[in-house]
Structures are given as structure tokens and as C-alpha cells.
Amino acid sequence: MKQFWANQSDDPYTLKKISEKDILKTEKKLGVKLPQEYKNLVLEQNGGYLECNAFPTDRPTSWAEDHIQFDHLLGIGKKEGILESDYLIKEWGLPKDIILISGDGHSWVALDYRNTIENPPVHFFDLETEEDFKIADSFNEFISKLYIDDSDDSEPDLEGLDPEDYELTYISPDDPDAITKDEVNRIFEKNNEELFSNLKLFPIQNYDDLIWLLKKIETHTNSTNDVDGALELGLVLDTVATYKKNLILENKESLETFKSIISNLNRLNDSDVEIIVNQLEDFIE
Known part of the structure; x- marks a missing residue:
């Protein structure tokens, strides 16, 4: 059998080792039976980057004309694992009753349990083209067709780049989508979860802007019991922390x-x- 895992050091997708008992608990929690081939792989290594990086398709996607990227497999865990599926499904507007096994936000590969609780087909979800189609009848068939695509050489060479030499660009006050402090205040006054995501459009130019927004979020989360609203605010905080x-x-x-x-x-x-909280805690560890 060819090498499946890339065995990279410091692999963010490789989670702590699990046992068959952990798998049984996961299946009970999810209410489905995971493919045996998947279980065998995560018992060997609980998620991670793969030796292969592509899966062939018979139709063009936003990724390529004849394949999709598949360079990692999610293991069993709440963060960077399949137990994060429910949260990601809500965040990206994906259908229920699927288990995400790889993706980046714009496209996802998932075990499709919409019509079964065992032996699921594998589906590809392309959010850019709004497509949802089957790419394999089973997980076993899926992994058997993975291959190495080395045609993409467009990635920039970052070797030797010091992180201090560059900075992520946050939204500018000149951006037409940017919002003001008055608009931020109105969003909190309306207390509408659908508007909270717009808080990411408040330009943070200095420390005063940062602490002002953080205090607003702190005050609201201290008094709310609205889970959906709190989740949206957590995502806003995650964005702010990423850039600032x-x-x-x-x-x-x-x-x-x-x-x-x-x-x-x-x-x-x-x-x-809890999933977004775990991500936020990573920023301050």
C-alpha cells in the first residue's frame, strides 16, 4: 500500500492519538457509522497532510478543469477535525447531515449522510460556483483515486521570509464597505445576529479603535444568552485577532x-x- 500520510512535523491537522473506543463515542455522537477505511486511517494517524494532493473530476471546478485539491484529511476532534462540521456547516451555509473531511471555506469535501447513516458517498461542495455533486460512491473509492498533481507552480516562494517583514491588511477607512462608530453602535442597539458580521468592517487604525470595539463586544456578550448572536461576535473577534x-x-x-x-x-x-472559543484561546496561549 502506498504511503498515505505525509508525516509532516508540526502538522496543524494532526490531532491527538485516538482509540477504537473514541471512534465508537464519535459515531454515537454523530449518529452515523463512519467508513471503515476512514477509521483505519485515523487510528494510524488522527488527521493530517497527505502524500497526494488531488482527486480527479469529470467536470471543471473553481479549483481546476479536471481535479479538486485534496491535500489533507480531517481527523476526529473538535478543532481541525470532523466534530467541527456542525459549526462550519452553519458558518458556510452548507447542507445538514454531512461530515466535512477536508476544505478551506470556499470548497469542501464531505461524507454525505443525507440519505443514509452508513457507507456514505463522497461529495464536493463548491461555494464559488454553488455546486454540490458526488465524486465517489464510497470513501474507499475516493482514497483509491487520490494522486499527486504537480502542475501548479504559481505559489509564491516564501522561503526566508520573516513574518515581521509583512503585515496582514485590515479594512481601511477609505474602503466603501467600511463602517463608522455610529454604525457599530446601531448594530448593537438593533441586537440582530445577522448584522453582527458587519462589525468586521469597522476599520481599526490604532489601539483606541481596538479597545473601543473590544469593550463593545465585551459588554454585549456579558449580558446576552443568544447563542447565535454570541457565535457571530466570536467570529468577529476571531477576525480582529487574526489581523491585530x-x-x-x-x-x-x-x-x-x-x-x-x-x-x-x-x-x-x-x-x-466552544469551537470558536478554542480558536480564540489559541491566540493568547
């Missing part, structure tokens, strides 16, 4: 406020919120 991590960590007040928001979200005791 150093600014948060370098100042005691912002760091304590960030921790306070995490505590407020934890109070809701919701499995979906």
Missing part, C-alpha cells in the same frame, strides 16, 4: 478584555460556541 494579534497581546487592558469576552462566550455552554 500583536496589538491585543502587547496591551494589558486589551488582553484582559479579550479574555473576558472568551469567558462570556464560555458561559453559554454551547458546542458551536
